[in-house]
Amino acid sequence: MNEFSIIEKFFVKKKNRPDVSIGIGDDGAIVSVPMNHELVITTDTLVNNIHFDEKTSPENLGYKSLAVNLSDLAAMGATPAWFTLALTMPQVDENWLTEFSHGLFDLANAFHVQLIGGDITRGPLSITIGALGFVPNNGALLRSTAKAHDNIYVTGTLGDAGFSLKNLDFARTRLDRPTPRVHEGEKLRGFAHAAIDISDGLVSDLGHILEKSQKGAIIFVDQIPLSDTLRALSLDKVLPYALASGDDYELCFTMDENKKPPIECTLIGKITEDAGLRLEFSDGKKYDGKVDGYQHF
Amino acid sequence: MNEFSIIEKFFVKKKNRPDVSIGIGDDGAIVSVPMNHELVITTDTLVNNIHFDEKTSPENLGYKSLAVNLSDLAAMGATPAWFTLALTMPQVDENWLTEFSHGLFDLANAFHVQLIGGDITRGPLSITIGALGFVPNNGALLRSTAKAHDNIYVTGTLGDAGFSLKNLDFARTRLDRPTPRVHEGEKLRGFAHAAIDISDGLVSDLGHILEKSQKGAIIFVDQIPLSDTLRALSLDKVLPYALASGDDYELCFTMDENKKPPIECTLIGKITEDAGLRLEFSDGKKYDGKVDGYQHF
Numbered sequence: 404m405n406e407f408s409i410i411e412k413f414f415v416k417k418k419n420r421p422d423v424s425i426g427i428g429d430d431g432a433i434v435s436v437p438m439n440h441e442l443v444i445t446t447d448t449l450v451n452n453i454h455f456d457e458k459t460s461p462e463n464l465g466y467k468s469l470a471v472n473l474s475d476l477a478a479m480g481a482t483p484a485w486f487t488l489a490l491t492m493p494q495v496d497e498n499w500l501t502e503f504s505h506g507l508f509d510l511a512n513a514f515h516v517q518l519i520g521g522d523i524t525r526g527p528l529s530i531t532i533g534a535l536g537f538v539p540n541n542g543a544l545l546r547s548t549a550k551a552h553d554n555i556y557v558t559g560t561l562g563d564a565g566f567s568l569k570n571l572d573f574a575r576t577r578l579d580r581p582t583p584r585v586h587e588g589e590k591l592r593g594f595a596h597a598a599i600d601i602s603d604g605l606v607s608d609l610g611h612i613l614e615k616s617q618k619g620a621i622i623f624v625d626q627i628p629l630s631d632t633l634r635a636l637s638l639d640k641v642l643p644y645a646l647a648s649g650d651d652y653e654l655c656f657t658m659d660e661n662k663k664p665p666i667e668c669t670l671i672g673k674i675t676e677d678a679g680l681r682l683e684f685s686d687g688k689k690y691d692g693k694v695d696g697y698q699h700f
Numbered sequence: 701m702n703e704f705s706i707i708e709k710f711f712v713k714k715k716n717r718p719d720v721s722i723g724i725g726d727d728g729a730i731v732s733v734p735m736n737h738e739l740v741i742t743t744d745t746l747v748n749n750i751h752f753d754e755k756t757s758p759e760n761l762g763y764k765s766l767a768v769n770l771s772d773l774a775a776m777g778a779t780p781a782w783f784t785l786a787l788t789m790p791q792v793d794e795n796w797l798t799e800f801s802h803g804l805f806d807l808a809n810a811f812h813v814q815l816i817g818g819d820i821t822r823g824p825l826s827i828t829i830g831a832l833g834f835v836p837n838n839g840a841l842l843r844s845t846a847k848a849h850d851n852i853y854v855t856g857t858l859g860d861a862g863f864s865l866k867n868l869d870f871a872r873t874r875l876d877r878p879t880p881r882v883h884e885g886e887k888l889r890g891f892a893h894a895a896i897d898i899s900d901g902l903v904s905d906l907g908h909i910l911e912k913s914q915k916g917a918i919i920f921v922d923q924i925p926l927s928d929t930l931r932a933l934s935l936d937k938v939l940p941y942a943l944a945s946g947d948d949y950e951l952c953f954t955m956d957e958n959k960k961p962p963i964e965c966t967l968i969g970k971i972t973e974d975a976g977l978r979l980e981f982s983d984g985k986k987y988d989g990k991v992d993g994y995q996h997f
Contacts, residue, residue: 424738428912429843430775430896431742433835436733441721444816445728446784446830450823478727487743489786489828519741526747527824531786533743538730546726599727615725 404495406523413504414488420517422484432519434485440537443481447471451528461499463579464530465506470583471602472534473514474652477588478600480544481536483514488521489531514585542592544656549597549616553657553674556664558584560630561605562641565648573632581652587666591656594665598656604647606680606694609655613680621681622646622672624690639692646682647694701792703820710801711785717814719781729816731782737834742772748825758796760876761827762803767880768899769831770811771949774885775897777841778833780811785818786828811882839889841953846894846913850954850971853961855881857927858902859938862945870929878949884963888953891962895953901944903977903991906952910977918978919943919969921987936989943979944991 404412415427425433436442449455449468459467469486476483488507492499511518516534563577584600591598597616599608605627613620624642633641657674658664675681682690701709712724722730733739746752746765756764766783773780785804789796808815813831860874881897888895894913896905902924910917921939930938954971955961972978979987 424838425840425842430772431740431778433738433740433776433840435738435837438735441730441732442739442832443728443730444782444784444830444832446786446817446819446828448786448788448819448821448828450788450821453821453823475727479730481728485741487741487830489743489745491745491747491826520743522743522745522828524745524747524750526750526826529788529823529826531743531745531819531828533741533784533830534728535741536728540732541721543722543730545722 409495409500409523413500414518416508416518420484420515423517423519426517426519434519436537439540441540441543443476443479443536443538443543444533445472445475446531446533447475448529448531459579461502462506465503466510466580468530468532469507469510470581470652472532473583473585474581474600474602476534476536477583477585478544478598478654479538480542480588480592480598481538482589483516483534483536483585485517485519485535487533488518490521491524491526491529493525493528538592544588544591544595544598546597546599546612547615549612549618549657549674551618551674551676552660553596554660554670555609555620555622555655555657555672555674556668556670557601557605557628557653557655558587558666558668559653560628561601561651561653562633562644562648563630564650565644566633566641578650581650583652584654587654590665594662595656595658598654601651601653601655603649605655606646610680612657619675619678619680620672621675621683623685624682625684626669626671628669642690642692643694706792706797706820710797711815713805713815717781717812720814720816723814723816729782731816733834736837738837738840740773740776740778740833740835740840741830742769743828743830744768744772745826745828756876758799759803762800763807763877765827765829766804766807767878767949769829770880770882771878771897771899773831773833774880774882775841775895775951776835777839777885777889777895778835779886780813780831780833780882782814782816782832784830785815787818788821788823788826790822790825835889841885841888841892841895843894843896843909844912846909846915846954846971848915848971848973849957850893851957851967852906852917852919852952852954852969852971853965853967854898854902854925854950854952855884855963855965856950857925858898858948858950859930859941859945860927861947862941863930863938875947878947880949881951884951887962891959892953892955895951898948898950898952900946902952903943907977909954916972916975916977917969918972918980920982921979922981923966923968925966939987939989940991
């Protein structure tokens with residue numbers, strides 16, 4: 404198979420969004436952004452043996468490659484619309500491509516996003532997806548707009564993905580098939596002051612909000628939402644995962660303390676005028692466990 | 701250095717386009733597409749030892765990674781505006797990053813395109829750029845709209861890039877620093893019926909126009925424009941390069957035979973109602989040399 408027949412067999416789908424004039428098959432794709440909306444763009448790469456390994460099925464890999472990008476759009480409050488796929492692989496393996504594309508389109512179809520182009524090249528396995536969406540003008544959620552006294556919330560539960568990486572008998576669903584919080588992000592427009600998705604760990608990602616907003620925060624570590632499995636273990640054991648392990652793809656956002664969030668979420672702390680991140684228990688005791696963010700290098 | 705300090709040191713530039721609300725540094729970038737314009741998107745990957753090797757300097761690699769993408773936008777008649785960079789590299793080499801970013805921004809600045817985001821990951825060296833631009837509504841140049849009796853033109857000269865790959869004492873400028881025909885593409889809007897950029901070789905790329913337009917063509921091989929260096933050699937020797945070697949990044953376009961092209965270019969053939977591509981000399985003699993397009997797998 405050559406590049407063109409691979410694309411035709413595995414990646415060209417008949418369903419087309421009405422805002423796509425030209426999809427796969429020309430030098431570029433042509434799409435229309437709705438009136439009074441801005442375009443939001445994000446891109447993420449997954450590299451073999453760095454971001455995934457042989458324990459990740461091709462199907463889950465296809466799913467996750469798109470999920471991490473939709474999660475970034477969700478963190479901006481954007482409505483996802485289209486994506487590109489740059490797929491580098493050592494050889495043409497039709498079984499692998501079948502499974503990979505199934506996982507990819509499972510998620511694409513769930514959120515009505517259309518593959519509009521890409522590049523297929525030979526080389527060490529790696530997947531770069533570019534995802535595009537839109538927000539009403541000036542409606543995006545940013546990292547830089549947290550305000551002092553804001554409440555800090557997170558969606559879902561934290562730590563499961565990281566815990567499953569280190570504890571091999573634990574289900575890897577959260578790690579392999581994270582749910583991008585797209586609908587939650589959209590609902591937060593007009594409510595949240597600042598938002599980010601938790602890909603590198605709560606402390607690290609909330610740190611970006613604090614740095615860009617020039618604020619500090621206090622997190623009540625015993626208020627961090629945990630899955631039943633993690634809650635059954637000692638807090639000492641699970642807090643390092645909940646605070647610092649990545650790949651959860653939940654949203655962390657800040658909101659006026661007098662307003663009620665429009666989505667299911669958990670209050671975990673407060674934004675402070677003073678810089679720095681304090682980790683405490685609700686009774687005021689300082690948390691003194693070790694906390695690392697994911698280091699890309 | 702970690703991902704964030706690498707981005708800060710080598711990739712964040714102070715110059716910002718007015719249509720960029722949020723560039724590097726949030727979960728995604730936010731940009732505005734002008735009223736009554738469509739968005740054009742393309743993406744291309746360059747992989748170490750496949751698309752380039754140790755003879756390509758980091759500076760030229762930075763330049764070329766963007767050039768191949770701007771060339772795709774040019775082939776659509778689009779005005780380039782923004783790009784994303786997904787850079788995967790085995791380790792942090794500050795000298796390499798300095799040179800790479802110089803080459804990249806040399807070209808970006810020349811065409812006023814802004815880097816708005818990306819991803820930096822560890823792994824085998826590979827560069828995926830996503831480039832975005834815009835065209836007036838319904839103004840894009842497509843592959844699918846060639847008409848019978850159209851003249852076929854190409855910009856510049858063909859075969860130099862491929863010739864330099866095989867003849868090591870020949871200057872590699874055309875191979876390493878191709879000029880994306882952005883201004884030519886823009887000027888062809890409203891004139892050309894169909895267009896493509898020559899990345900895989902004239903026969904292969906014109907073949908896409910023919911397939912998508914459901915037409916055929918005749919190319920007069922002795923009318924293909926050649927550089928002085930190639931013209932000094934025997935036609936037998938250079939035609940395989942001019943017809944079938946890639947990496948020239950010139951535009952090939954078709955136009956009403958009664959209209960005059962608005963740019964410098966060379967007439968090389970005609971679109972025919974009958975399918976198939978005929979390669980002939982101007983005196984009617986059939987060209988019987990071997991012709992291959994670049995095979996990605």
